[in-house]
Each structure stands twice: as C-alpha cells, then as structure tokens.
Amino acid sequence: MKIDSITNGVVIDHILAGKGMELYHFLHLDSMDCSIALIKNAPSQKMGKKDIIKVDTALDLDLDILGYVDPGVTVNIIRDGVLIEKFHPQLPEKLTNIIQCKNPRCITSVEQEIPHIFKLTDREHGTYRCIYCESKAKE
Amino acid sequence: MRSLIDIVDLSVEEITELIDTANDIIANPEKYCEKCRHKKLATLFFEPSTRTRLSFEAAMLELGGNVIGFSAANNSSAAKGESVSDTVRTVGCYADIIAMRHPKEGAPMIASMRSPVPIINAGDGGHNHPTQTLADLLTIQREKGRFDHLTVGLCGDLKFGRTVHSLIHALSRYEGVHFVMISPEELRVPEYMIQEMQKNGISYEETRSLEEVMPQLDILYMTRVQRERFFNEADYIRLKDSYILTLDKLETAKKDLCVMHPLPRVNEISVAVDDDPRACYFKQVSNGKYIRMALILKLLEVE
Numbered sequence: 484m485k486i487d488s489i490t491n492g493v494v495i496d497h498i499l500a501g502k503g504m505e506l507y508h509f510l511h512l513d514s515m516d517c518s519i520a521l522i523k524n525a526p527s528q529k530m531g532k533k534d535i536i537k538v539d540t541a542l543d544l545d546l547d548i549l550g551y552v553d554p555g556v557t558v559n560i561i562r563d564g565v566l567i568e569k570f571h572p573q574l575p576e577k578l579t580n581i582i583q584c585k586n587p588r589c590i591t592s593v594e595q596e597i598p599h600i601f602k603l604t605d606r607e608h609g610t611y612r613c614i615y616c617e618s619k620a621k622e
Numbered sequence: 623m624r625s626l627i628d629i630v631d632l633s634v635e636e637i638t639e640l641i642d643t644a645n646d647i648i649a650n651p652e653k654y655c656e657k658c659r660h661k662k663l664a665t666l667f668f669e670p671s672t673r674t675r676l677s678f679e680a681a682m683l684e685l686g687g688n689v690i691g692f693s694a695a696n697n698s699s700a701a702k703g704e705s706v707s708d709t710v711r712t713v714g715c716y717a718d719i720i721a722m723r724h725p726k727e728g729a730p731m732i733a734s735m736r737s738p739v740p741i742i743n744a745g746d747g748g749h750n751h752p753t754q755t756l757a758d759l760l761t762i763q764r765e766k767g768r769f770d771h772l773t774v775g776l777c778g779d780l781k782f783g784r785t786v787h788s789l790i791h792a793l794s795r796y797e798g799v800h801f802v803m804i805s806p807e808e809l810r811v812p813e814y815m816i817q818e819m820q821k822n823g824i825s826y827e828e829t830r831s832l833e834e835v836m837p838q839l840d841i842l843y844m845t846r847v848q849r850e851r852f853f854n855e856a857d858y859i860r861l862k863d864s865y866i867l868t869l870d871k872l873e874t875a876k877k878d879l880c881v882m883h884p885l886p887r888v889n890e891i892s893v894a895v896d897d898d899p900r901a902c903y904f905k906q907v908s909n910g911k912y913i914r915m916a917l918i919l920k921l922l923e924v925e
C-alpha cells in the first residue's frame with residue numbers, strides 16, 4: 484500500500500496529533516485484514532501537527548465514535564481513486580457502549596449487563612451525561 | 623403505562639392535576655377509599671427507608687388497595703445477585719404498580735425500561751426522589767396558594783441535598799421565584815446547577831448567613847447535614863451545627879413564613895420551633911401521603 488494513494492477506502496484527516504491511536508482502537512481497526520496506515524505527527528498548515536488514518540478498503544465507519552472522540556476530523560471517502568465524499572462528523576446525540584460511566588454510585592457500576600448510554604446534553608460544550616445517574620462523561 | 627422517575631418527567635399541567643387530586647382527597651377522603659380495590663402496590667426497598675415506605679403503604683391502603691414488598695437487600699433476591707430488571711419483571715407479575723428505592727443512582731430508570739407495570743422512584747441514592755418534591759410542592763401550594771412570585775430560602779446542605787436540587791428544578795418553572803441559597807462554603811449548590819440557573823435566567827442569591835436573609839423569605843426549606851456525605855469526621859462536626867433554626871432566629875421572619883424540612887431532622891430545627899404556626903414540616907409528611915395517593919391513581923389510570 485502506498486501511503487499517499489488508495490483506490491477504495493477512507494482517509495480520516497485532521498486528527499488531533501496524538502489522538503490517532505485512540506481512534507484506531509475505537510474504530511476496531513486492529514481487527515481488520517486490509518492495509519491500514521496510521522500516520523502520526525504529520526505536518527499540517529492549520530494544525531501544526533496532525534494524525535492521519537488511511538484504510539485501504541471501503542468500510543462502514545462508526546461516525547458516532549468519530550464525532551465523539553475527535554469532532555474536528557475530516558473524513559474522505561475514496562472510490563476508484565476518486566474522492567467522492569468529504570465531511571466532518573457531528574457530535575452524536577447518543578453514545579451506546581462507547582464510554583463507560585465512572586460514577587461508583589451509578590447502577591451500571593454493579594450490574595454488568597446494562598448498556599452504558601450517554602446523551603448529549605450540551606452541544607456547545609460537548610457535554611455528555613449518563614442517562615441513568617446523569618453524571619458527566621469524563622473528558 | 624407511565625412511570626415517575628424524575629420530577630421533570632411531569633409537566634406543569636400534570637403537577638397541577640396531581641395537586642388538585644390531592645386537595646380533593648384531603649377534602650373528600652371517603653370518595654377515594656375504594657378506588658384501588660383489588661389492586662396491589664409492591665414496595666421494593668433495596669435500602670431501608672421506613673418513612674418513605676410507610677407513606678407509600680398508607681397511601682395505597684387508604685385507596686382500598688393492598689401492599690406487598692420487601693425492605694433492604696440482605697433478605698431479598700437482590701442480595702443473591704439478581705438484577706433490578708429481573709426483580710421488577712418478576713414482581714410485575716404480582717403487583718399493579720411498584721415503588722422502588724435503591725442505593726444506586728439510575729436503578730429505578732432501568733427498572734422502568736424493563737417493568738411491565740408503572741414504577742415510582744422512591745429515591746435512588748443521592749439522585750432523585752420525585753415524590754418528596756411532590757409533597758413539598760403540595761405543601762407550598764396549600765400554605766401559599768401559589769408557586770409564582772415566592773422568595774424561597776434553601777438552608778443547610780445544598781451540595782448533596784437532592785431534595786433541594788429537585789425543588790429548585792420544579793420551582794424554576796414558575797414565574798418570579800427568587801431563590802436564596804444559605805449554606806457553608808463547603809456545601810454550596812454545585813457549580814453546574816448555578817450555571818444552569820444563570821442560563822435559564824433564574825433569580826438567586828447565595829449567602830452564608832441565615833439571619834441576614836430571614837426577613838425576606840416566604841419559604842424556608844431546611845435540610846439535614848448528613849454524616850455519610852462527609853469523608854472526614856472533623857469536617858462534619860465543624861459544619862453540622864452551623865445552620866440551626868431556633869425561635870430566636872425566627873423573630874425577624876415574616877408572620878406567614880412557611881418552614882419546611884424533608885425529615886428526619888437531627889437538630890437543624892430546634893424542637894421549640896415545632897409549636898410555632900410557621901412550622902410546616904409535619905404537614906409535609908401528611909401531604910406526602912396524599913400526593914402519593916394522587917400519583918398512584920394517575921399512574922394506574924383509575925378514574
């Protein structure tokens with residue numbers, strides 16, 4: 484795989500420098516067979532440094548996770564060597580089993596089968612709260 | 623089928639409707655004494671709270687219904703590791719409505735998502751206790767005849783005091799309410815609530831001194847400074863006596879001040895205040911039963 488050119492796949496650009504590895508794990512890219520490039524600390528005009536992830540296969544991205552982990556990223560979808568779509572993911576309204584409630588008094592701390600669900604309660608500040616105990620998700 | 627988990631689940635109209643029903647029950651109790659015949663209320667108390675449980679049970683009995691249930695986890699299936707969801711699914715086969723108290727925050731919410739019958743949150747840890755707030759609202763309505771244009775003093779533990787937080791939420795929906803928050807620095811209303819109040823344009827002030835603000839209050843809501851909220855015994859002992867209401871302090875208060883307290887008290891209100899006509903905290907207890915009656919009727923959709 485040449486890092487600069489993919490024929491069918493996804494390029495996640497403008498990842499905050501240092502966040503690339505976190506996204507890599509959140510998107511479960513470690514379990515994929517195709518070629519994947521994680522570029523760290525690439526020079527960027529507007530960000531100084533940035534991370535980039537390139538995946539050489541058409542895949543369904545969990546945009547909720549992307550939007551939550553780093554809402555500043557740019558997603559480029561490439562098909563037959565052509566950029567067909569480019570967008571910025573939004574902060575999702577709801578996160579299910581992406582982050583864990585850390586409140587030791589929350590019912591999710593004693594009952595393992597309960598899904599951890601967070602709702603966006605303040606889009607401006609990107610605040611998520613557990614739907615059960617209303618604790619803020621830790622940054 | 624609806625449940626009551628958080629006081630904000632109820633609209634202003636629904637609260638008015640519950641209060642109207644409760645007032646009608648108080649005026650005409652005989653009209654209601656058969657309303658829940660052959661219906662069962664289950665009280666599932668995963669942590670003990672005798673007062674709240676008795677209030678729910680008395681409410682159901684006065685409606686002509688029956689009561690089953692358990693108290694405290696150590697002698698129930700929950701102690702053997704059964705989930706809240708399984709417990710309510712099981713109990714929902716026997717009972718028509720469930721009042722649940724649980725030490726973990728959000729447990730009644732999970733229960734309401736899985737239960738075949740309505741769930742009433744009877745307190746989930748330090749989180750919500752909507753029927754206490756309903757009792758407070760009924761008391762304010764009966765004593766003051768209104769919710770708008772009141773100056774409401776909140777005194778004591780405003781940091782952990784969930785009853786205070788829900789009361790602020792509930793009263794913030796009415797016009798012209800001014801909150802006076804009286805607490806030691808360590809037990810101030812949490813920052814996020816202050817921000818919320820500022821954002822919503824709610825009128826408030828904060829003070830360390832009860833005496834200073836006493837003359838302006840229409841309502842004085844006292845709270846207990848609880849030992850279990852402190853990590854450090856010395857902090858508790860230093861703070862617990864800071865905000866005690868005595869007859870002396872009441873001297874500058876309005877003649878029609880309404881003094882409230884969620885009970886049980888330790889020593890936040892001296893016993894001498896009990897005989898003052900402004901003491902409303904035992905009325906709050908009896909109002910609690912009537913508003914729970916109204917709530918049971920509403921959730922069971924009994925006409």
Ligand SMILES: [Zn+2]
Nearest residue numbers: 584589613616
């Ligand atoms: Zn939680």
